[in-house]
Amino acid sequence: MKKSYFIALCAISLAGCSAPGDELESLNESQTLNGSAPNQLAKGGFRDNPDTPTPPPAGIWSKSFYLTNPIYGFYSDLTKKHLYNTSPLPSELPKSYPGLSYYFQERLLGSADGPGPVITRWFHTGSNDLVLTTNPNELAGQSNWEKRDLGTSYNGDEPGSFPIYRYFNGDKKTHFYTRDKNELGDGKDGYAYEGIAFYLKDSEPKAFRLRDGEFFQDNNTGALYVVFESTLRRIESSAVMNNLFSPLYVFKRNIDEDLTGERGPDITSSAKLVQNTNDGKIYMVDDGLYRYIPTTQIFNSYRFKESSIERKPVRMMFTGKDIVKTY
Numbered sequence: 001m002k003k004s005y006f007i008a009l010c011a012i013s014l015a016g017c018s019a020p021g022d023e024l025e026s027l028n029e030s031q032t033l034n035g036s037a038p039n040q041l042a043k044g045g046f047r048d049n050p051d052t053p054t055p056p057p058a059g060i061w062s063k064s065f066y067l068t069n070p071i072y073g074f075y076s077d078l079t080k081k082h083l084y085n086t087s088p089l090p091s092e093l094p095k096s097y098p099g100l101s102y103y104f105q106e107r108l109l110g111s112a113d114g115p116g117p118v119i120t121r122w123f124h125t126g127s128n129d130l131v132l133t134t135n136p137n138e139l140a141g142q143s144n145w146e147k148r149d150l151g152t153s154y155n156g157d158e159p160g161s162f163p164i165y166r167y168f169n170g171d172k173k174t175h176f177y178t179r180d181k182n183e184l185g186d187g188k189d190g191y192a193y194e195g196i197a198f199y200l201k202d203s204e205p206k207a208f209r210l211r212d213g214e215f216f217q218d219n220n221t222g223a224l225y226v227v228f229e230s231t232l233r234r235i236e237s238s239a240v241m242n243n244l245f246s247p248l249y250v251f252k253r254n255i256d257e258d259l260t261g262e263r264g265p266d267i268t269s270s271a272k273l274v275q276n277t278n279d280g281k282i283y284m285v286d287d288g289l290y291r292y293i294p295t296t297q298i299f300n301s302y303r304f305k306e307s308s309i310e311r312k313p314v315r316m317m318f319t320g321k322d323i324v325k326t327y
Contacts, residue, residue: 058230058261058262059209059210059230059261059326059327060209060210060227060230060231060232060259060260060261060262061207061208061209061210061259061260061261062207062208062209062210062253062258062259063207063257063258063259063260067108067111067203068111068113068203068206069086069111069112069113069150069151069152070086070088070108070109070110070111070112070203071084071085071086071108071109071110071111071112071119071132071150071151071200072084072085072086072087072088072105072107072108072109073105073106073107073108073109073177074090074093074103074104074105074106075103075104075106076102076103076104077102078102079102079128080172080174081128081129081130081172081173081174082130082174082175082176082177083103083128083130084109084121084130084132084150084177085121085150086112086150086151088105090103090104090105094121094123094130094146094148095128107178109164109177109178109179109200110162110164110179110200110201110202110203111151111200111201111202111203112150112151112152112153112200113151113152113201113203114152114153114154114155114158114161114199114200114201115152115154115155115158116134116152116153116154116155116198116199117134117152117153117198118134118136118149118151118152118153119132119133119134119149119150119151119152119153119198120132120133120134120136120147120148120149120150121147121148121149121150122138122139122145122146122147123145123146123147123148124144124145125144125145125146126144127173128173128174129173129174129175130174130175131175132150132164132166132175132177132197132198133197133198134153134197134198153198153199153200154198154199154200154201155199156199158199158201160201160202161199161200161201162179162199162200162201163179163181163196163197163198163199164177164178164179164196164197164198164199164200165177165178165179165180165181165184165193165195165196165197166193166194166195166196166197167184167187167191167192167193167194168191168192168194169190169191169192170190170192171190172190176191177197179200207260209327210227210259210327211227211327212227212228212229212230212301212302212325212326212327213226213227213228213301213302213303213325214226214227214251215227215241215245215247215249215250215251215303216232216250216251216252216253216255216259217250217251217252217253218252218253218254218255218256219252219253219254220254220255220256221255223235223255224237224238224241224250225255226245226247226267226302228264228267228302229264229323229324229325229326230261230262230326230327231261231262231263231264232255232259232261232262232263232264233263233264233265233266233267234263234266234267235266235267236266236267236268236269237269239269240267240268240269240271242305243272243305243308244267244271244272244273244284244304244305244308245302245303245304245305246303246304246305247303248303265287267286268287270285270287270288271284271285271286271287272284272285272308272310273285273304273305273308273309273310274290274309274310274311274312274314275309275310275311275312276312276313276314276317277311277312277313278313278314278315282299282309283317283319284304284323286320287320288318289318289319289320290314290317290318290319290320291319291320291321291322291323292319292322292323293322293323294322294323297325298323298324298325301325302323302325
């Protein structure tokens with residue numbers, strides 16, 4: 001009799017803790033039995049022991065080819081001038097008048113990623129001449145010249161390095177650079193040869209670290225992935241992707257061949273975004289744990305989908321670690 005009375009009192013006490021309309025998240029029975037549930041009471045719910053050390057993430061790396069400090073050459077049939085930049089886009093060329101849409105990319109000089117002198121680009125805002133030089137004093141102090149460093153040259157004795165030859169056309173007031181001296185030799189067609197400007201190399205394949213919030217699709221399986229806290233997590237389906245995320249781009253890769261690093265747990269159909277209307281905090285429910293998203297920057301960096309947020313009162317929840325942006 002006493003035992004039944006005690007159980008009834010406990011039930012009444014639990015019922016009295018829940019206000020009308022509140023959602024009560026209950027502890028999974030298997031977690032209770034095996035002791036795997038988070039065990040430390042903290043504001044807003046239960047948390048894992050914060051003193052448990054975690055090793056720093058190694059990150060996800062791509063072995064795909066990319067260019068390091070490339071220098072591209074552009075030409076315009078309208079202006080008869082040559083321009084140079086580290087971006088392959090004509091829209092990002094230096095300019096002092098309209099008409100850059102007439103420029104097209106005609107060449108890649110090479111990679112300015114060496115141990116040698118800095119390559120500086122000087123652009124004349126009047127004539128639109130552009131000079132590439134490793135001599136910091138060549139145009140210093142002269143009016144109407146804007147400068148920008150493009151990278152670092154090679155010394156010429158490194159395996160694979162090659163010279164870049166410099167020419168100037170006085171009538172058109174434009175400098176021209178090429179890695180092939182046979183193109184203009186010692187000067188022709190109004191271009192005077194001015195010597196070797198510097199040395200470059202062809203860019204070599206290098207692994208580079210991928211940032212959190214980058215999305216991928218495997219060419220072989222069609223599976224979707226996201227770099228999440230420096231691990232690569234498979235997204236269970238396109239429906240899960242569309243429900244949680246709004247990626248700007250989904251890059252296609254051979255995942256097993258091109259990407260290296262730790263694989264995290266799958267993001268499944270049980271994952272969702274929830275805003276607790278009691279305190280306004282937004283969480284990602286990840287494998288049953290409420291993981292707080294502490295800043296708008298982190299929310300946006302993972303391309304979480306704002307329109308998918310469920311807004312409801314939650315008084316008790318089992319929380320995992322806050323979501324962080326690691327790289």
